[in-house]
Amino acid sequence: MQILDGQLVSRTIKDRLKIDVAALVADGKKIPHLAAVLVGNNGASETYVAAKVKACAEIGFKSTMVRMEETTSESKLLAVIEDLNKNMDVDGILVQLPLPAHISDERVILAIDPSKDVDGFHPVNVGKLVLGTPSFISATPHGIMLLLEHYKIDTAGKRAAVLGRSNIVGRPMSILLSANTLPGNCTVTLCHSQTRHLKEITSTSDLIVSARGRPEFLKADMVKEGAVIIDVGITRVADASKKSGFALKGDVDFGAVAPKSSFITPVPGGVGPMTIAALMKNTFAAMKHKHG
Amino acid sequence: MQILDGQLVSRTIKDRLKIDVAALVADGKKIPHLAAVLVGNNGASETYVAAKVKACAEIGFKSTMVRMEETTSESKLLAVIEDLNKNMDVDGILVQLPLPAHISDERVILAIDPSKDVDGFHPVNVGKLVLGTPSFISATPHGIMLLLEHYKIDTAGKRAAVLGRSNIVGRPMSILLSANTLPGNCTVTLCHSQTRHLKEITSTSDLIVSARGRPEFLKADMVKEGAVIIDVGITRVADASKKSGFALKGDVDFGAVAPKSSFITPVPGGVGPMTIAALMKNTFAAMKHKHG
Numbered sequence: 001m002q003i004l005d006g007q008l009v010s011r012t013i014k015d016r017l018k019i020d021v022a023a024l025v026a027d028g029k030k031i032p033h034l035a036a037v038l039v040g041n042n043g044a045s046e047t048y049v050a051a052k053v054k055a056c057a058e059i060g061f062k063s064t065m066v067r068m069e070e071t072t073s074e075s076k077l078l079a080v081i082e083d084l085n086k087n088m089d090v091d092g093i094l095v096q097l098p099l100p101a102h103i104s105d106e107r108v109i110l111a112i113d114p115s116k117d118v119d120g121f122h123p124v125n126v127g128k129l130v131l132g133t134p135s136f137i138s139a140t141p142h143g144i145m146l147l148l149e150h151y152k153i154d155t156a157g158k159r160a161a162v163l164g165r166s167n168i169v170g171r172p173m174s175i176l177l178s179a180n181t182l183p184g185n186c187t188v189t190l191c192h193s194q195t196r197h198l199k200e201i202t203s204t205s206d207l208i209v210s211a212r213g214r215p216e217f218l219k220a221d222m223v224k225e226g227a228v229i230i231d232v233g234i235t236r237v238a239d240a241s242k243k244s245g246f247a248l249k250g251d252v253d254f255g256a257v258a259p260k261s262s263f264i265t266p267v268p269g270g271v272g273p274m275t276i277a278a279l280m281k282n283t284f285a286a287m288k289h290k291h292g
Numbered sequence: 293m294q295i296l297d298g299q300l301v302s303r304t305i306k307d308r309l310k311i312d313v314a315a316l317v318a319d320g321k322k323i324p325h326l327a328a329v330l331v332g333n334n335g336a337s338e339t340y341v342a343a344k345v346k347a348c349a350e351i352g353f354k355s356t357m358v359r360m361e362e363t364t365s366e367s368k369l370l371a372v373i374e375d376l377n378k379n380m381d382v383d384g385i386l387v388q389l390p391l392p393a394h395i396s397d398e399r400v401i402l403a404i405d406p407s408k409d410v411d412g413f414h415p416v417n418v419g420k421l422v423l424g425t426p427s428f429i430s431a432t433p434h435g436i437m438l439l440l441e442h443y444k445i446d447t448a449g450k451r452a453a454v455l456g457r458s459n460i461v462g463r464p465m466s467i468l469l470s471a472n473t474l475p476g477n478c479t480v481t482l483c484h485s486q487t488r489h490l491k492e493i494t495s496t497s498d499l500i501v502s503a504r505g506r507p508e509f510l511k512a513d514m515v516k517e518g519a520v521i522i523d524v525g526i527t528r529v530a531d532a533s534k535k536s537g538f539a540l541k542g543d544v545d546f547g548a549v550a551p552k553s554s555f556i557t558p559v560p561g562g563v564g565p566m567t568i569a570a571l572m573k574n575t576f577a578a579m580k581h582k583h584g
Contacts, residue, residue, distance in 0.1 A: 123423055188482055
């Protein structure tokens with residue numbers, strides 16, 4: 001069994017980007033600039049955005065954080081996005097989800113210039129992903145593909161189960177894994193809330209990507225010997241022994257599943273850091289695309 | 293076993309559209325207008341485009357057919373598309389594929405105004421399909437969904453195998469069947485050229501959509517008792533007993549598989565006519581969207 005060390009691979013990718021940015025600076029060229037918009041004060045969202053801004057600083061990207069009140073109107077948010085679209089210095093725009101209930105995620109995502117949509121959520125970017133001409137692949141699935149690539153995991157012809165069909169993780173993951181690419185070429189079964197006989201599917205899969213958000217539900221008896229396990233779940237579970245009062249748990253019963261697996265991501269330190277690395281790569285690519 | 297009669301359902305849909313068009317005419321309103329572009333003289337393409345133009349005539353849609361030489365340049369084709377985009381009377385545009393090798397399918401598809409892309413091939417329409425906010429669903433998968441809907445086939449929680457991952461059929465089909473919709477909510481396994489143990493997958497599936505284009509490869513021993521069989525394959529096979537010198541064969545060994553199935557599409561007369569009905573529905577919707 002080998003740990004898929006997202007922390008390490010993410011670090012490697014960010015170090016590479018740091019060198020690339022240093023070269024841009026040396027040549028007096030434009031450096032990548034990510035703008036993050038955060039509406040309201042959701043604790044998890046604060047943490048995620050802070051981690052993205054911190055990654056920009058580490059690499060040497062410019063970043064702008066736009067904070068808006070929980071009660072801000074949709075039209076105000078759309079106006080902010082329009083300004084960022086027009087701002088020639090901004091290469092990538094991300095609006096941290098979820099948004100307050102009175103704002104339409106869909107309209108907001110549609111408002112972002114697709115060429116700056118480093119989260120890869122705009123329909124045109126999702127469509128290009130399906131068609132095999134991707135511009136920006138959304139960060140979590142992209143990060144997982146980078147992780148599989150880094151560890152040279154053989155995926156061609158393998159059976160993969162993707163658990164969860166969200167637009168942000170499961171759905172694009174199933175598309176990427178089944179595409180005629182490397183990594184890729186898996187025979188993918190996409191599972192969701194209506195799926196029956198889940199165990200039958202997971203226990204015949206060579207690769208499992210779980211994005212259900214149900215702490216430790218994937219048990220050892222649901223997993224084939226030698227499977228590759230990618231755990232996207234991250235749930236706060238009450239834990240009195242921790243100072244924070246909670247522990248972060250993945251979808252996988254790690255202690256029992258790890259010994260059966262060939263490769264496995266830990267939580268935390270697996271998929272999470274890869275997500276940020278992927279976002280940074282997208283931001284760099286957005287700048288490159290526009291400014292050569 | 294029941295035949296899924298695409299001819300009949302297509303007729304029903306077209307009759308409904310005919311009534312709707314008659315109402316538009318009676319009210320002095322704009323009637324839907326489909327423009328089809330055919331480059332070169334590919335025999336199958338000629339047949340398909342002719343069938344689409346004929347369907348327009350039956351329903352009462354206006355249609356325009358633009359024929360271009362096999363040797364026409366990409367820029368000339370793009371100019372024709374631009375004119376059709378600008379033409380306020382044209383509601384739907386389809387460019388029959390495949391195009392000659394010197395023309396990029398991708399650039400041509402990108403040139404079509406997404407609001408007139410009744411084939412549903414433009415990335416923005418593919419993206420919306422994935423995100424569950426579809427405008428135009430490409431004709432073959434859309435036709436299959438209409439067929440399942442017409443026969444009220446229970447798909448929720450069922451296991452489905454989609455054979456073939458093309459952008460036109462297999463990939464969108466897998467997305468539609470696994471979406472949280474009715475029909476839909478299947479647990480879908482997408483199979484392709486790299487898939488091993490195909491029989492294992494098909495024989496545990498409640499629904500099989502085959503779009504491989506390999507005549508009669510799906511045999512009775514690959515199919516579960518009571519499965520729903522959708523045959524998208526259509527291949528010309530030499531047949532001296534026919535005046536044309538060939539017979540049309542689906543992917544399914546119909547004679548042997550039909551008795552085991554609960555529902556099955558014949559070839560011809562199954563998916564083919566539904567494809568045209570779906571295109572007509574898209575064209576009507578395109579007109580409605582613009583002209584109320």
